[in-house]
Amino acid sequence: MAVYTEVTDEELNDFIGKYDVGRLLSFKGIAEGVENSNFLVHTDKASFILTLYEKRVSPDDLPYFLNLMQHLAAKGLSCPTPVASRSGALLGTLSGRPAALVTFLEGMWVKRPRVDHCAELGKAMAELHIDGQDYDGFRRNALDVSGWRPLFDQCGTRCDTVHPGLGAEISRELDHLENGWPADLPGGVIHADLFPDNVFFLGDELSGLIDFYFACNDAFAYDIAICLNAWCFEQDLSFNVTKARALLKGYAEVRPLSHAEYDALPTLCRGASLRFLLTRLYDWLSVPEGALVTPKDPMEYLKKLRFHQSVETAQAYGLKR
Template identity: 90%
Template structure:
């Protein structure tokens, strides 16, 4: 559930007036994004999303994200495009917070992705990786292999309150991944959070990618591993290899994987599962008692992790060498 910052009439008029976007007709808070306040804006020219960046986003990272979106849009990728103000700025201030106006992207996310959606996702992700190759910004992945242990230490012994033995299970996995984590894989800009709710479709066609606020520079194949976790498990947490194969085939058709990436895939999938397991565990243990927001169940990613631990080679994901 999104946070909603109250915006006064005068501040809103002044903010919208600083852009050449036409007359403001409507302004509604929308239930999208958990980190920021998002508003759908209608003007007599077009629709836009106005985002107020709340405290979980580091303001120093915003130029990386906004310039990236502009770079990708210029390359032809369908994503929200930041609108420059009359004075040329992509980033403004509204209600005391950093704020940006981006173009509105039609489309809806798919709650139960099918195989053809996974194929489309694979293609779009590969295009994103190619389009971002010459982006000159750099942002370290704060949640890469080096970020997992500090997060785990904040959960500590309380991990076992979620599931008996969970602490030991995570400790063993963490030690393993720290020892074998692949270096020197082809890298560049990755989305790092390409879950179904960040991918819009119109019918069977992918209409765009949104929510780049975890984007960073890391191994391309790690982005694939995140998507295999997020898109290719069924409700009962069985792995759907047909979807995985479609995703990898769609991706490879645009950007073929090299041997190192192929070999690393099972390890990267374990890492991606652990990363979401840890952030969910942290959120689960941090939620105040009686809160109305139910955090996502960390056990979903424990089960996904166990599947990847059983995998020897990328063939298990339907990928042929």
């Protein structure tokens, strides 16, 4: 359940009253998502998503996220658009939490992506990268290669309680990636969390991208690597090269990859799988007793990491240079 902070009717009415969005009719909590408290809000004018930002999100980062969504929407990318209050502010306070109201995006995420979904994702991701190139905000990726070892250190010796030998395996992989991480790749704004539940479709047509709260400045190809991990493995964790080829081909139709990006994909995919292995592992080991949120299984990304360790060239992902 992704409602961590309860909101009273009176508090919400006062908050909505600061916006020119009509009279509040109803609201309900949204169960999906793990980082923030989200509510679907209906007024007599339209529907909106209200987000209360919880403790894991730094208030200092919120202007970057909100202004980025506004910038991308102005460029024509389909994504939620922050609504300004009558005072012109994109960010307010509700129930003691920073809060923002954004437009409601029609569509549903697909639980079992098909090849055509992967192609559409590739195109939309490339459009995001191009549209964000003139965004003047900057946010360092706090979960890049330099942030993985500190996260691993916080897990400590408890790694092996999840899987025997896991700590040593992660340590070896960190050594490899820290010594060989690609530098000077084309970069700019990336989403950094384009999992299927953050991509909406209406039928077979992609209707928009949501949840920009991990967005940052990093290598474009790293965003691609995250998506290859998130979209191109089947339920049995076998790699579907047809989906990967469609994703990469769709991306390249909008923004062609450089030779350096192509060559770096195997290493970037290893890094992306390790990043999500580590964050899931940390969450798995840190859930307080009685918590309502079930953490995601870190072992899924260990298996994905092992696949990428076997890859020698990007041809394994279905795209020839």
